[in-house]
Amino acid sequence: MSAGPWRIAAGHLARNRAAMAGVAVFVVIALACLAAPLYAEHVAHTDPFRSNVSGTTVVDGRTVQVLAPSSTGLGLGVTPIGPTWDPGHYFLGADNQGRDVLARLLYGGRNSLFIGLISALLCCLIATAVGVLAGYAGGPVDALLSRTLDVVWSIPVYLLAICLSVILLTSGLRLGPITISAGSLWVPILIIAVVYVPYVARPVRGQVVALRNRDYIQAAIGTGASDVRVMRRDVLPNILPTAIVFVPIMMALDMLTESALSFLSVGVQPPDASWGTIINDGLGLLYTRPAVTIAPGLCIAATAVALNVLGDGVRDALDPGAR
């Protein structure tokens, strides 16, 4: 495989200012999230995973309670401290357990980004394998795989993901040598990767079917090359751009799906956090402390926009027809 077409595509991508802006936004968000422990320990001096119900903090030189008794309605319950805009103390306020929202946001972002990235890669990997196999083999293998993909795709993705989550979250998964415990991040990763496989595998298969009738593939088969060799040397390199185009788009889609599942409390499980679980935490505080809900949503939206713009750029760079 020569570097020629890839280098040309990379050059195209580098000259695409929108795509590069997307990369920049994504890198900034990812770095900030990676620095979560630094922020929590050295700037905010807080443990965002321990509830801090009776804690106090300093605002404008005065010591105040993190969870103040509610002054509205019947005076029952508590209202957490709102945004102080002071990076050292509860910059975005606290949630209903008195935990620092900004610190949780950064930690949650690590999980959201990790789940998005790994499930997107996993999904594209499985989908490419299935698509190439189905498209190249044809006949009954293709029929079986294609119909299976059709059936899976006929169930709305969110519903399928919810069904799988409900089952796997209570008991975990034991499939041969693979054991995944119920609260593990791998449960949402695996589920999200699997439910989107048809989305990627079907176009890949379509391309392989078209490729298979091309003269050079027929020639390779005619010279006696083994199926594995033809798939690896002649089919895969031509399919790779299609699969790569899907990675950033799928990561955006996967992150949105993860956040929705977590919002429905069937995604990331406590004590772990993700942007979706923080939005869920903010539900009861929506009208009093909207920052808890708004901030993680903006993070998801910004990351998804950056990835989608990058995805468009990658598509334009790899697909000469779309230029």
Add this chain to the structure above:
Amino acid sequence: MLLFAVRRLASAVLVLFAISVLVFLIFFATPGVDPAARIAGRNADPATLAQVRHSFGLDRPIPIRYALMMRHLFISRDLESFVNRGAKVIPQIVQATPVTLSLVLGAAVIWVLFAVLMGTVAAWRRGTVADPLIMLAGVVGISLPVYWLGEVVNLITQSRLHGSVFSWVPPLGYVSLTDDPGQWALHLLFPWLTLAVLYAGIYARLLRSELVANLNEDYVRTARAKGISERRILIRHALRCSLIPIVSLFGLDFGALVGGAALLTEVVFGLPGVGKLTYDALQTVDLPMIMATVIYAAFFVVLANAVVDVLYARLDPRARHA
């Protein structure tokens, strides 16, 4: 054409059967999962477990359990909730359907209107600032988590600006169309808009790329050579062909949404539709309820798919022989 329709319908029935098996297996045959333990509750003693297993037929072989379940679902339609013993599942779904249909129909009208407008203007104004700006709006649309957008809309219309600009917005909930059409529309206005944002983005992006591809086709060059105005070419020639893939996507999305993909919007806006039913069942891990709503959803998707394919074959004769 008739033969095509019949063949398509037969395959739809087959797909439905496969889906029901798949969903059943997810719930009742995932390795390491014991539905009886779920029903009996935490820390149930072995005797209770055995009793539950027997009363729900869980001690029978899997194909028989599948047949029993399907009989309860489709023939006697008396499948009962595991959580609220005695509550029938199917009537609840039937009752929730008009709510979901109202939500999805209204949103569909809005998103198709906006998408056609955005996509056409973007393709028409290609090369000017309008095109990337409209497409950026589309990207933002597909990047917003819908439930979060709903929360923010609620925050603004129900709380922050409810005293001034949005004082006319009714509280969250649903009013039936037959009770009061005006209130029906008023209650659904913001749910419609919220749900439409995502799909308007998807469709606008798709339509623009289809239009741009079609404008490079030979038939457009011919039309130009005949001296037809650019506007007429765009609307009468290119847009017509570009709408074909949109129709097929619309069928899929519409089916999925009616089937419960509008779940998040329904939950956030407190609309008692099928999605809300699924969500509530999720909170109590009510397996028959979740299974019934998912199979119901699949039914709509498969039906919509079949209808779209038949329509597609009417629109594009090539598809009949593919």
